[in-house]
Structures are given as structure tokens and as C-alpha cells.
Amino acid sequence: MGLLSPTRTMRLWGPRGLGVALGVFMTIGFALQLWGGPFQRRLPGLQLRHFWASAPGPAAPSCPPRQRLVFLKTHKSGSSSVLSLLHRYGDRHGLRFALPARYQFGYPRLFQASRVKGYRPQSGDTQPPFHILCHHMRFNLKEVLQVMPSDSFFFSIVRDPAALARSAFSYYKSASSAFRKAPSLAAFLANPRAFYRPGARGDHYARNLLWFDFGLPFPPDMRTKRGNPRVSKDPNPPQLPSGAGPPAHTLDPNALFHPVPTVADGHSQMSSPASLDLGSSSFIQWNLAWLDSVFDLVLVAEYFDESLVLLADALCWGLDDVVGFMHNAQAGGGQDRSTIDDGGLTTEDRQLTARARAWNNLDWALYVHFNRSLWARIKQYGQSRLESAVAELRARREALAKHCLVGGEALDPKYITDRRFRPFQFGSGKVLGYVLRSGLSLQDQEECERLATPELQYKDKLDAKQFPPTVSLPLKTSRRPSP
Numbered sequence: 066m067g068l069l070s071p072t073r074t075m076r077l078w079g080p081r082g083l084g085v086a087l088g089v090f091m092t093i094g095f096a097l098q099l100w101g102g103p104f105q106r107r108l109p110g111l112q113l114r115h116f117w118a119s120a121p122g123p124a125a126p127s128c129p130p131r132q133r134l135v136f137l138k139t140h141k142s143g144s145s146s147v148l149s150l151l152h153r154y155g156d157r158h159g160l161r162f163a164l165p166a167r168y169q170f171g172y173p174r175l176f177q178a179s180r181v182k183g184y185r186p187q188s189g190d191t192q193p194p195f196h197i198l199c200h201h202m203r204f205n206l207k208e209v210l211q212v213m214p215s216d217s218f219f220f221s222i223v224r225d226p227a228a229l230a231r232s233a234f235s236y237y238k239s240a241s242s243a244f245r246k247a248p249s250l251a252a253f254l255a256n257p258r259a260f261y262r263p264g265a266r267g268d269h270y271a272r273n274l275l276w277f278d279f280g281l282p283f284p285p286d287m288r289t290k291r292g293n294p295r296v297s298k299d300p301n302p303p304q305l306p307s308g309a310g311p312p313a314h315t316l317d318p319n320a321l322f323h324p325v326p327t328v329a330d331g332h333s334q335m336s337s338p339a340s341l342d343l344g345s346s347s348f349i350q351w352n353l354a355w356l357d358s359v360f361d362l363v364l365v366a367e368y369f370d371e372s373l374v375l376l377a378d379a380l381c382w383g384l385d386d387v388v389g390f391m392h393n394a395q396a397g398g399g400q401d402r403s404t405i406d407d408g409g410l411t412t413e414d415r416q417l418t419a420r421a422r423a424w425n426n427l428d429w430a431l432y433v434h435f436n437r438s439l440w441a442r443i444k445q446y447g448q449s450r451l452e453s454a455v456a457e458l459r460a461r462r463e464a465l466a467k468h469c470l471v472g473g474e475a476l477d478p479k480y481i482t483d484r485r486f487r488p489f490q491f492g493s494g495k496v497l498g499y500v501l502r503s504g505l506s507l508q509d510q511e512e513c514e515r516l517a518t519p520e521l522q523y524k525d526k527l528d529a530k531q532f533p534p535t536v537s538l539p540l541k542t543s544r545r546p547s548p
């Protein structure tokens with residue numbers, strides 16, 4: 066017999082019984098809170114089976130989980146690790162993904178609804194709506210809203226432009242003409258205009274990549290020949306403000322620029338954040354205010370686990386749903402927290418960080434803005450509540466890694482012989498991946514595969530599930546094909 070639904074329970078017990086029951090539940094709930102804290106379903110011996118079932122525990126959210134999601138997958142910002150969670154969640158719950166024909170939606174061109182596989186606006190057929198849109202695109206709200214309902218949960222992720230620049234330089238060395246010409250990232254950042262031509266092939270990877278991915282317009286001095294995106298949720302696109310500023314609560318250009326280290330050693334041609342005039346800063350603020358009106362949450366790679374806890378909370382998902390492995394890390398990369406804290410950096414590293422942030426001034430503004438919003442949300446959520454959820458999340462991830470993975474961690478691709486788990490190799494660094502332990506039970510094998518499958522293979526798997534090959538029956542004909 067299943068559990069009684071709340072409505073049925075009410076009918077059976079009547080108002081007096083309900084009052085008593087409510088008291089008992091509240092006492093139990095309070096005791097469990099004290100004992101476990103949010104999300105804490107202590108797992109004696111961390112039996113893996115318990116991870117897979119998001120069974121409602123004492124702290125399981127009581128709201129309906131949100132399943133209409135738009136994730137803007139920004140580049141080199143930890144987005145593949147988020148994508149992996151979405152793939153897994155959607156796969157387990159049989160959700161329908163809005164998939165690209167290949168792996169991206171016509172990037173670097175702006176997103177077009179027509180790029181979504183199986184999108185047929187005029188066909189009048191009763192195809193079920195999409196739940197999740199999450200692969201690489203240059204954001205274009207108007208077209209996104211052709212595919213996804215406007216009350217979808219919009220979210221994305223940003224990373225410190227200095228860490229992002231390190232990652233992008235290594236990964237897109239051959240894809241960006243600016244990077245290709247530069248002997249090193251340090252040389253590039255010492256004099257970027259010697260290498261960078263706005264609009265040249267792949268050069269959106271070399272400057273303000275986040276801003277580009279968010280589909281925002283560039284100020285006149287930074288415009289490429291490809292032109293500017295026209296985007297909006299409130300479909301009034303953000304324009305260069307003509308005197309009118311953004312809402313007062315976002316207008317604080319000085320606060321925005323204070324943390325930016327200045328480039329003091331003679332690269333006057335560099336457009337550093339400190340050198341932006343008020344016009345440019347209100348242009349930035351205007352666009353940030355617009356992003357605030359579109360995106361429900363923006364995660365921060367340097368505070369990835371904190372971000373995941375907030376995401377689970379905002380989506381009414383269980384903590385288990387956001388426990389996953391890191392994907393797409395390059396060997397030797399991932400200096401995120403140390404970059405942010407400046408701890409242990411050499412003078413050269415510190416200079417490189419400062420220059421990268423200055424060169425990517427729009428991204429730095431974006432990053433500072435969303436970093437600030439994240440911490441405001443953390444404050445709202447409760448710092449200590451968050452800390453215990455983060456600790457729980459990390460303990461679960463570690464237990465999963467030990468159970469599923471050879472070595473319990475990401476490995477050099479040379480050890481990954483099974484093509485299903487070998488990440489796509491691109492750029493000058495090696496992209497790490499996972500090898501599953503042998504001897505897993507059938508269910509564990511299936512779940513560990515979900516955690517370890519890289520994004521391209523997972524996309525193919527979802528594609529095959531959503532678009533099963535149609536078996537065409539041979540037509541009855543009197544003529545037989547010749548042997």
C-alpha cells in the first residue's frame with residue numbers, strides 16, 4: 066500500500082486529529098532538523114544504493130521540482146560539470162532535451178530556434194514540449210523563447226576571467242587567430258592588441274568570452290564586423306543608454322571597479338576597467354541589470370559547490386541531484402580558488418591575473434556582479450546552513466568517486482580505453498576523464514556511467530533515446546532486389 070496523500074489524510078482524520086498530527090510532525094521535524102540539518106540524510110556506511118534514489122528524507126524539499134530549464138552553457142567556466150548534472154537528471158526523469166543537431170547551436174552565431182532538433186513550430190503536431198535547453202549557444206532570448214516557456218528557470222555560470230583566460234588560451238590556442246599568434250598567454254596579455262583583431266576568426270575566445278556568450282552587445286570601440294546581438298526577455302533589447310541609467314540599485318560603477326588591479330606598467334592602449342568612462346560603466350550596468358531580469362541564478366565556478374546547493378534549493382531538487390564529478394578539466398588547470406584568493410601566486414601569476422581581468426573588462430564586471438549576487442543569496446540562505454550542505458555534498462561526491470572510479474579521481478586520457486568515457490581531446494592540454502571500477506552491480510554500473518560519461522557521448526545517448534532510429538519496413542513489391 067502506498068503512502069496516504071495529504072488530501073486523503075485530511076479527509077480521514079478531520080480537523081481535530083489534524084491538529085494533533087501537525088503537532089507530532091512539527092516536533093519530529095524540529096528534532097530531525099537539530100539532528101541532521103538541511104539535506105542531511107546521514108548514510109550509515111555510505112551505501113551507494115541510497116544515493117541513486119532521491120527518496121524524500123526529513124529535509125527533502127516539499128515544493129515540486131522545477132523541470133523546465135534553460136542553462137546558458139558558457140565556455141571554459143565549469144559548464145560541462147553542470148551539463149553533466151542536467152544530462153543525468155533529465156535522463157533519469159525521462160525529460161525532453163532541446164538538442165542541437167551536432168553539439169552546439171550554430172555557435173558562435175546567435176542562437177536560432179530552428180537549430181533545435183525536432184523543433185517544428187508550424188507543423189501543428191502534438192509533440193511534447195521541451196524540458197531542458199542546455200548546450201553551447203550564444204544566448205539570444207527572443208529565439209530561446211520560441212523553444213522554451215518564459216517561466217523556465219534560466220541559469221548560467223561565470224568564472225574569474227583570469228582563470229578562464231588561462232583555460233581558454235590552452236584550449237583554443239589553435240582555434241583563435243589571436244591566441245595562435247601569441248607565444249604564451251603572458252606574451253598575449255602583455256600586448257594583446259599586437260595579436261588581437263576584433264572579428265578575426267575565433268577571436269571571441271580571446272576577449273570577453275562570457276559577455277559574448279551571454280549575447281550582450283559590445284560597446285562601439287569593441288564591436289566586431291559580425292555585429293552585435295539583439296536580445297531581450299522583456300523583448301526590449303538592451304541598448305546603449307542615452308543618458309538614462311539602469312535601476313538605481315545596480316548603479317555603483319565605483320564599487321564595481323575597485324577590486325580591479327590596475328595595469329600600471331605602460332600598456333596604455335589596454336582598455337582596463339579602471340579606464341572605462343562613466344558612459345561605458347553605465348552601459349555595463351545597463352546590460353547587467355537586463356541579465357538580472359532574465360536569469361534566475363548565475364553560478365560561480367570558484368564557489369561551485371556553494372552554487373550547487375543554491376541551485377538545488379532554487380529548483381527544489383534534492384542534494385543528490387546536484388552531486389556530480391568535475392568534467393572537462395585540463396591536466397594542470399583549475400587554479401580557481403587560488404586565483405581568486407591570490408594566495409600562493411607568484412608575482413608573474415599576479416601580474417597575469419591583473420592583466421587578464423583588465424583585458425577582459427566586460428567579463429570582469431560580469432563576474433564581480435554575479436559573484437556579489439551569489440553571496441547575497443548565500444546570506445539569505447544562511448551561511449552555516451550552506452556550509453553544512455556543502456560539506457554533505459562533498460562527502461557524497463567523495464563516496465561516489467571512491468565507489469565508481471578507478472583511483473577515485475579524474476585520470477589522464479591515456480588510461481581511458483573505453484570510448485564511451487574518453488573525453489573529446491582538444492587544445493594543447495590533456496582533457497581528463499574517468500575509468501569505472503570493475504565488478505559494480507548492474508544498478509551501480511548504470512549510475513556510475515551516468516556520472517562519468519563526458520558531455521558529447523551523453524548528448525549522443527540522449528539524442529538516440531529521443532530520436533530512436535525508425536525501422537522502415539520493406540514495401541511489398543513484386544520485384545525482388547537482385548542479390
Ligand SMILES: Nc1ncnc2c1ncn2[C@@H]1O[C@H](COP(=O)(O)OS(=O)(=O)O)[C@@H](OP(=O)(O)O)[C@H]1O
Nearest residue numbers: 140141142143144145146232369393394395398399
Ligand atoms: N566544478 C568545477 N569547479 C571549478 N572549475 C571547474 C569545475 N568543473 C570544471 N571546471 C573547469 O572548467 C573548465 C572547463 O570549462 P567548461 O566545461 O565550461 O569548458 S567548455 O567550454 O565546455 O569546453 C576547466 O578548466 P581548466 O582545467 O582550467 O581548463 C575545468 O577544470
